[in-house]
Amino acid sequence: MLLSPRSTLDLNHITGWIFDLDNTIYPAESGLFPQVAERMTHYLEATFNLTRDDAFAMRRDLFERFGTTGRGLMEEHGMDPAEFLSFVHDIDLSEVVYDEELDSTLGNLPGKKVIFTNGTTEHARRILEAYRIDHHFEYCYDIIEADHRPKPEAAIYDDMLARTGIDASQAVMLEDMQVNLKPAHDRGITTIWLDHELDWAKSGMTAPHIDYIARDLKSFFRSLR
Numbered sequence: 619m620l621l622s623p624r625s626t627l628d629l630n631h632i633t634g635w636i637f638d639l640d641n642t643i644y645p646a647e648s649g650l651f652p653q654v655a656e657r658m659t660h661y662l663e664a665t666f667n668l669t670r671d672d673a674f675a676m677r678r679d680l681f682e683r684f685g686t687t688g689r690g691l692m693e694e695h696g697m698d699p700a701e702f703l704s705f706v707h708d709i710d711l712s713e714v715v716y717d718e719e720l721d722s723t724l725g726n727l728p729g730k731k732v733i734f735t736n737g738t739t740e741h742a743r744r745i746l747e748a749y750r751i752d753h754h755f756e757y758c759y760d761i762i763e764a765d766h767r768p769k770p771e772a773a774i775y776d777d778m779l780a781r782t783g784i785d786a787s788q789a790v791m792l793e794d795m796q797v798n799l800k801p802a803h804d805r806g807i808t809t810i811w812l813d814h815e816l817d818w819a820k821s822g823m824t825a826p827h828i829d830y831i832a833r834d835l836k837s838f839f840r841s842l843r
C-alpha cells in the first residue's frame with residue numbers, strides 16, 4: 619500500500635534514484651543497525667574507559683550535537699574517525715541473504731541508482747554484496763566523501779548531486795530519517811519516507827517535505843505495480 623499524504627506518484631519523469639543505506643536498503647526491523655549502535659557504545663566504553671551507561675549517554679549526546687558520533691569524536695576529541703568507522707561497521711551480515719524481489723525490483727527501475735549514506739562506502743559495499751545487489755548502484759556518496767559532514771547538512775546534497783550527475787528535479791530519494799529528506803525536497807527531489815512504525819500520530823506525518831510514505835523499500839515498490 620502506498621501511503622501518500624499528497625497525491626499519486628508519477629514516476630514517468632524520474633531518471634535518478636537516491637537511496638539511504640541503513641534502515642532503508644535493509645528493513646529497520648532487521649538486526650543490522652542495532653549491531654552498529656552496539657559497537658559504537660562499545661567503542662566509546664573502551665576508548666574513554668566509561669561504564670556502559672555513560673558510553674551510551676556519550677553516544678547519544680555526540681549524535682544529537684554533531685549529527686553522527688564520528689563527527690562528534692572529530693570535533694570534540696580531535697580524533698581521526700577512520701578507526702571508529704571501521705570498528706562500528708564490522709558487523710555480522712550472516713542474516714543478509716539474496717532477495718530475489720529486491721534484486722529484480724532494482725533491476726526493473728529505469729535510471730541511475732546511487733547510495734547516499736552517513737556511513738562508509740565500505741559498509742555499503744558489504745551490505746550490497748551480501749544482498750547481491752551491488753551491481754545496480756553506480757555510485758556511493760558516503761560520509762568520507764562528504765568530509766564528515768552528515769545528512770541533513772544542506773551543502774552535501776549539492777555536492778552529492780554534482781558528483782553523481784543526478785538532476786534533482788528528476789530524482790527520488792528514499793530514506794528512513796525524515797529530517798534527512800528536508801534538504802532533498804528543498805532541491806526539488808521527490809521524497810519517500812520509509813516509516814517502519816507507520817505511526818500516523820507522528821507530527822512528521824504532514825511534514826511538507828515528505829511527498830510519500832511507505833513502510834519499507836519493498837512495500838514501496840510493490841505499491842507502484
Ligand SMILES: [Mg+2]
Nearest residue numbers: 638640641794
Ligand atoms: Mg537510514
